[in-house]
Amino acid sequence: MPAANLPLLASHSAAYTTGPVAGAEAPSFSPLYRQIKALLLRDLQAGLWGPGGSIPSEMELATRFRVSQGTVRKAIDELATDNLLVRRQGKGTFVATHAEERVQFRFLRLMPDQGAAGGAQRRFIDCRRLRAPADVARVLQLKAAEPAIQVRRVLSFNDAPVVLDDIWLPGAQFKGLTAERLRGYGGPMYALFEAEFGIRMIRAEEKIRAVAADEAQAGWLEVAVGVPLLSVERLSLSYGDRPVELRRGLYNTRLHHYRNELS
Amino acid sequence: MPAANLPLLASHSAAYTTGPVAGAEAPSFSPLYRQIKALLLRDLQAGLWGPGGSIPSEMELATRFRVSQGTVRKAIDELATDNLLVRRQGKGTFVATHAEERVQFRFLRLMPDQGAAGGAQRRFIDCRRLRAPADVARVLQLKAAEPAIQVRRVLSFNDAPVVLDDIWLPGAQFKGLTAERLRGYGGPMYALFEAEFGIRMIRAEEKIRAVAADEAQAGWLEVAVGVPLLSVERLSLSYGDRPVELRRGLYNTRLHHYRNELS
């Protein structure tokens, strides 16, 4: 049961908090399309339509919310800009998914210095359930005794190891994740998380540094100890900025680079 | 004389290239608002309104182009999304500028690990006019004998050097740029370029790697030789993707990190 014919705001002009109200006065005014966006977001977060599923047509939503098509349209426009929905002319509007080619380039920024970006070979080192170190627990907002899952893997290009990933996940939300399931899945990890655990990454923050390879790292990446590596610490967030993954990657940038676009 | 009452396309429906045309069929269809966007872009590029200046009101543009306000609005919306225009309710629409606080954070991604981002102290090492190395000339698309300008500088935070920049500019477009003018200018470099040379950076591509400090670099950044540094190679582009700056930065990431947001 979706968020149908709810009151929204009794009359449209009631949406306007005319003048400063005593106390809270943060967004002094919330246009209709933003309220509708929030309603859609709620249903989206609740998994009402599933990854890749289609949401109701603009006309149907307009009828349901008792607004014009243009207003619904503007709400959907923003959700599409936020990469939560994907519009397809003639077909409908769909819940965005990490299985699409397009999305993968958004999250995998490593590019070969020469040639096109080819697919990586994944090799999982281990997948363990354990108590997270304090810093990881804090960032992932783990409850006191909540276990974490640690996944370690190596990504190779042309049989040369380039990325060493150390991934931490909140155990409560990834019950039953094993190295076998990771190995058995062909596509990107985020697509698996989405399909198997109903958890969708919608944005991430990365902190990048240059570090020297220690002995263990050097071994996995087949470089000498002390070689400069790119350290990429990524915190992935789901709906409502809920943290769901901490990923610490070490990139060998001898033949690759991290590509970023400023605009 | 702006791009006034031009034909656009004789009738509106003429905008629709109905059916595949023999030969070129790239964007088989160009909506009105995109054509208007292109016209505004042309005037913007020509410097018709100057950095920070205000463009005509939506109503005036609608009259001029003989379309409805909504259509002009959509064109401006996209230009605002592209960070070329800034809308200010009640005041007008303005040409975006690098002097704004907001914009600076888009291009300066270095953040202290702890505390808020403070202002940097700039120290210019030199500013020379010389023949660019082949790789620089190629990337900047310099004409055969066109000279380049090399600017080197150090950015410090709390009196500790953190960034060593090696900046290359096409000499033909930056006549009269000297170390003195750079030193004498308080704000960000891009704001100076905009105000003094009429050159506006609108986007940039960065390639990031981890490298070891050589002797000279170590000296400027006050670190030991061999310390891992973040190498950030930025190519800045102006209108029409014309390259106008190649910046090679080395960041000491002991107390700072490069922050990136994936969304």
Next chain:
DNA sequence: TAGTGGTCTAGACCACATC
């Protein structure tokens, strides 16, 4: 009070996909 951008509507028509 006037002018600007911001929201919302109702309706028309086009492009695209599917049946």
Next chain:
DNA sequence: ATGTGGTCTAGACCACTAA
């Protein structure tokens, strides 16, 4: 032929700014 998203219009009214 139908239904979907995409474009465009004309007009109304609201919020914000500045004179």
